[in-house]
Amino acid sequence: MRAAPDSTAVRTALWRALHVRLDPPPHVFADELGLRLADPGERWRDRDDMDPATAGRYRAGMVARARFVEDLVTERAADGVAQYVILGAGLDTFAQRRPEVAARMRVFEVDQPGPQAWKRRRLAELGLGVPDWLRLVPVDFEAGASWPDELAAAGFATDRPAVVASTGVSMYLSKEANAATLRRIAGFAPGSTFAMTFMLPAELLDEGDRARHRATASKAKSAGTPFVSSFSPTELLAMAREAGFRAVTHVSGDELNDRYFAGRADGLRITKGEEFLVATT
Secondary structure (H helix, E strand, O other): OOOOOOHHHHHHHHHHHHHHHHOOOOOOOOOOHHHHHHOOOOOHHHOHHHOHHHHHHHHHHHHHHHHHHHHHHHHHHHOOOOEEEEEOOOOOOHHHHOHHHHOOOEEEEEEOHHHHHHHHHHHHHOOOOOOOOEEEEEOOHHHOOOHHHHHHHOOOOOOOOOEEEEOOOHHHOOHHHHHHHHHHHHOOOOOOEEEEEEEOOHHHOOHHHHHHHHHHHHHHHHOOOOOOOOOOHHHHHHHHHHHOOOEEEEEOHHHHHHHHOOOOOOOOOOOOOEEEEEEEO
């Protein structure tokens, strides 16, 4: 069992922090707490994957998807939704950074037992602890544990609506596993919202984005976390409808660029390749 966050979780936290340290304001998403949790050492900006010349679009993608989810959670919380589930939480810091929203909800972070125990220790070491509104939900997937069962055992109210987020996860799962997740969440209480990112197939990308996709996939494979699945928007929307969702929407990378990066003088924009499905019950 891994006793530390995987490389993708650490890289995501560092890219979020790099956006604040390197890119001029306005910042799309401000999170340096993940950097403190990861504790990568003083020379973390010398890492190959932090090179400003090559990592800008990936960094932009990380902050755009985080901002999109938090905007959605804030909107749903204002509507009275009081449960937020983060699947594959990694080094997510919403519960610590956004207490004005999180304290009105119950936040459930679902992750593997080893990385989650590590995170609990780091929160204690930083003097943050686990706030009353946060539930850390360890799920041993390798042992066949059921995340919905563990979620319910942690206090999740199955008869009340929730926002469920899964970012940077679907590409590591088989299409069958993704379909099973869709069916599970489609059975949540009416008024629930599911936001998940998905990887576009290489054939739907232009030449430049396709090359970046191949490079990212190669690095993921070398790190022991190969990409397993990708979806066209049409395919995934159909899967979500078949799973039982009442309404489904595709949010493209172009839409995220228009929403969060329009008019920036530094030209920061995301690479096309990872997009959003938003589905409601």
